[in-house]
Amino acid sequence: MSTSSLSSTFLLIAFFVYCIAFLLFVVSIAGKRWGHNDPERHVKKWGNIAFSFAVIGFLSHVTFFFTRWYEGGHIPTSNMYEFMTFLGMMISLAFIIVYLLYRTPVLGMFATPVSIIIVAYASVFPHDIQPLIPALQSYWLKIHVTTAAAGEAFFGVGFAAGLMYLLRTVNYQGTSDKDRKEQRGIEFTLFVLLIIVGFVTAIFSFNASGYHAQFSEKVTFTDKSGQEQTIDQKVDYVLPPLFKPYQAEQIEMKPFLGMSTAPLEAPYWMKGANAGRKLNTTVWSLLSGIILYALLRLIARKPLGAVISPLMGGIDAEDIDEISYRAIAIGYPIFTLGALIFAMIWAAEAWGRFWGWDPKEVWALITWLFYAAYLHLRLSRGWQGKKSSWLAVLGFIVVMFTLVGVNLVIAGLHSYAGV
Template sequence: MLDISGDALLLALFIYCFAFLGFVLSIAGRRWSNRDPQAHTLRWSRLSFILTIVGLASHLTYFITRWIGGGHIPNSNMYEFMTLLSMLITVAFVIIYLIYKPAVLGIFSLPISVIIIAYASVFPQEVQPLIPALNSYWLKIHVTTAALGEAFFAVGFASGLMYLLRATDFESRTKQARKAQRGIELILLTVIVVIAFIGGVFGFKAGGYHAEFSQQSTVKNKETGAEEVSKQTVRYILPPIVKPYNSEIVSFQPYLGIKAPLLEAPSWMNGVNAGRKLNTVIWSLILGALTYALLRLIARKPLGKAIHRLLDGINPEDLDEISYRANAIGYPIFTLGALIFAMIWAHYAWSRFWGWDPKEVWALITWLFYTAYLHLRLSKGWQGSKSSWLAVIGFIIVMFTLVGVNLVIAGLHSYAGV
């Protein structure tokens, strides 16, 4: 079953990629069509939507077979949760597509699913036994509904970003226009950094790169209160620019003529994985900057301006409406999953409804942000660019809650980063 699940997920990834290319042809190809451009768009978008459904069926096959093979619903660690989130983003896209039929939305929504699957593959893929706190049916309800709400936020993000790319005047040199242009470019750079990080991990993994360090650290015994010295092994997949604090090299493969780490993590970063995480951030920024520079060189213009030209003929008001509807659907689902059901599960697992754990705090921040988004949209008339910027920023907060809190900030939810 687990072998079948892995193959089904890989198949879904490839089908999503082909569906994405079909949506691109449905929009960009109408310029080259000698016949009716509208008929060309309709034909290709229908084909791409069918491919999306096939990919979703394969993705669902992965989910079911991993559930059967693993003995529990696959949403208990980062690999399983991210693959679940990717599937639900596709579900959210399918629902929005059936309502509005926006072919252009597939160009931005499906890549999010693909990127999240690729990101999930960075984490260990073995089925792990559930810790007691996770062994509850409330886990299934809480995590699944929270992920579904976040999936609709992802579609709202995609539509909001498309609105900004379509409505921003990239020829204008006014202060407001230049500010919007820089903001869009920063968002695109952030996406490229994530993609470059994933590509870098897979590239060095495929090349068989590895390095190991032995780190000595002082830990406090919880029972006696005495300080004890322990040694732990830290393994790197990306070449070590930064080694862990107070560590020694166990094994090291030279790269680019470099035969030793260039830097040591600062003393306050003495966690066993702190140096490796800092090294990952540095590599992500380097690879992202190089990838962005290469794309800028090919496009010979800011990437936002290059994409803007591809969206000619798209009604920005439709994109604004789709972004709002997606977020409006996701908000009550997220409220139930990330707050109400989460509190019930917390009481079941830890005998309290709320404990100011970092993940709980950031879930509340996310909920408050989207509450403000809906209030400003409905009561203050924030539509168009203002609403779209909020949709984009909101999803960035969502991703930090999912990734940053799990992997960087220690707390009761740290098991999710295993």
């Protein structure tokens, strides 16, 4: 077995062990409602078992990381597949650290799915080990990316705890405007998570069926001499093309539900590499999320938040709020070092300037300012409880847009990360 296939095997093991840990955390929390004589003992016992599986999953994840590093000859954080798997590993590490501090099994029921979703999302990107492009051939790659991801990982744990707090405290029996607004906010957050799950499910389903479509589009660029050049570029689709690239010619397309040609075309104003495919992916993600959400609502016959909320009964809301705050407080200085200070030093070495208003730089600054505002409002204005938790949830949505949306939708100097 080659090292690359061995590393992939360890990642697969980590993924399934994370899933087992999640199910055991659910048993730990939900099982106390099954009529046990000593519910607290049940929670502690199964929580410890679940945590053990989470640690095993993390160790498998670490083994994947180092075996892939050995195979590629450089730290595996240079593209979306590698970075997202690394982020999933760091979220698991952040969860382990926070769990050891607070010993709260219910946190695992919300933190482990974040790692699971991110690892599953990473798996839709090409797995090939690629040589580093010149811009990444620097020791700052290790320093900048690892510290930035570590900070974001603690933000992810803060998000999980914040969402737990909201599910614990929002009144699902209330009918006031405030109650309904909070209920809709939680439902929207769960819907966003299901969009990612739906997207991953769609990608794996069509990959398993061998679906493929290909188009040829003209791409214009400026060469080193300043002359404009136009070439024909092939664009491969793994999802059925609802939108083909602008003014592209179809090369091949496997029929899907009687559709043998793309019914729509990406608008002319959508610029950037593979804009049509990205629009198609976005639409498919929304459709998959809507279908998945509708199916779950049909099964549950009530809002998803109302299904999960009873599991939070008996949990100290103040403890959860404190966990969310502490996780973000730990992550913020680490993120400041990695995403801003180290990033600017590397930018000065690579591009001759500390700051250039590249989209990724701008959104990293927006993320930093958002969490600065979170900490200011929490410490100086007394924004605790629901206000603080809503900010923790919204903040991680900003983080995910910075990681995914900016890399895959907005063109810039960091676009190589979306390969």
